Amino acid sequence: MVMNKQQLTETIKQQALTLGFDAVGIAPSQLLEQDKEYLIKWLNKGYAASMKYMHTHLEKRVNPASLLENTRSVIVVLYHYLPTTQQASQQYKIAKYAYTPDYHYVIKSKLQQLASLLPTENADIQRWFTDSAPVLERRWAQLAGLGWIGKNGCFIHPQLGSYVFIGEIFTEHELVYDTPYTHDHCGTCTRCLQACPTQALIAPRELDANKCISYHTIESKNEIPSSIAQQLKGYIFGCDICQDICPWNAKIVAKEKKDSPTMPYVYYSDQDWLTLDKKKFKQDFRHSPMQRAGYVKLIKNIRTVVEK
Ligand code: SF4
Ligand code: SF4
Structure with missing residues (x-):
């Protein structure tokens, strides 16, 4: 059955939740001009410390077409990882994302399954990422209507909070887009x-x-x-x-x-x-x-x- 734009969008969103993602949104592909300017200034101030890889692939970070030519849509998924367990050690702490196996394995396989729903005539029609390519994930999540970037620099979803992994599928398919999230719920909090x-x-x-x-x-x-x-x-x-x-x-x-x-x-x-x-x-x-x-x-x- 050939699905129209609406049906394809609904199928993708429904399947994302069935696969275990906690939220999904879709943004139209676009050049992230403002982010590019910000990133250049941030790098010039030396705030990336010794992370040289932040200086490379700048164009790829802000231009989806440089990762996949003819990208039309960016599908963004969130995977909540707030652990149910607490560390036994009182003395030696680790970040919560490390309580479970490397999320790249889990999320990538789910993204792959999700991407397989999109009709494809050639292998280049879509690519998927989760912190595995120079992609400004938090910005895409905001543009896909999922939440805002907090003053701590983390992406925050109003119902899931900030303990979320973000994954994206870049695709040449045109889909129905969500409205970008424009509210900053940080308000006066610091x-x-x-x-x-x-x-x-x-x-x-x-x-x-x-x-x-x-x-x-x-x-x-x-x-x-x-x-x-x-x-x-x-x-x-x-x-x-x-x-x-x-x-x-x-x-x-x-x-x-x-x-x-x-x-x-x-x-x-x-x-x-x-x-x-x-x-x-x-x-x-x-x-x-x-x-x-x-x-x-x-x-x-x-x-x-x-x-x-
Ligand atoms: S910015 Fe956040 S993660 Fe980094 S040291 Fe401060 S509290 Fe910790
Ligand atoms: S300013 Fe307040 S609400 Fe915003 S990220 Fe920081 S702690 Fe959270």
Whole structure:
């Protein structure tokens, strides 16, 4: 059966929810001119720290056509990941997104299934991404009518909060589009800016990665500067402080996700973290997003927390 634009849109949206995504919206493809200007200024200020990859593919980040020629629509999905479990360790904290296996695996396979619903005559008609290509995901989620970008720089959905993974399908198909989300529900709140222990949020929606715990405990290859090391607040991988404080996350109820099982290290005691060896890391951190930091860096981070 050949579906018209309306039917195809409805099928895609319904199937996205059936596959386990928590929200879906669609935006028309467009050049993100304002974001480009902002990104250039942000990079020129040195706020990307040592993340050189942020400087590359600038055009790809702001122009969907440079990733898929003739992109007409951007389908955006959200996957809520607020965990139902709490870490056993009081001393050594990890960002909540690392409580479950690397989300790239889970989301990519769902996106692939969703994209397969779109009629295709050739392999190039659509591409899907989840933090796997230089795509401004939070902006696309806002343009697809799903929520707004908070002053902490995170994307916030009014019913799901900010603990969401974002995935996109770029397609040549024309679909029915959602109205971009224009309301900024942050209002006069500045809790995230005040709560950041290292003042990395130097202005609303302006992050200086040089000061961010998340950057220093995951991305940076260098020693953690002492001014940051003293403020880790127990974090050995990532940091959720500016999200935990957000009132839009306060009333969100965590849902059990069958395809995102809790990783063994969430149940680690303080002692387990202190005695973590390479063999156990290999066994318990398989498919973990914490592989991005790696064993050596993780151990260094633990030591840094112990010493401060
Ligand atoms: S992740 Fe942590 S360090 Fe980075 S801006 Fe948020 S509160 Fe600050
Ligand atoms: S803490 Fe307040 S200012 Fe920050 S993102 Fe949440 S609502 Fe916005």
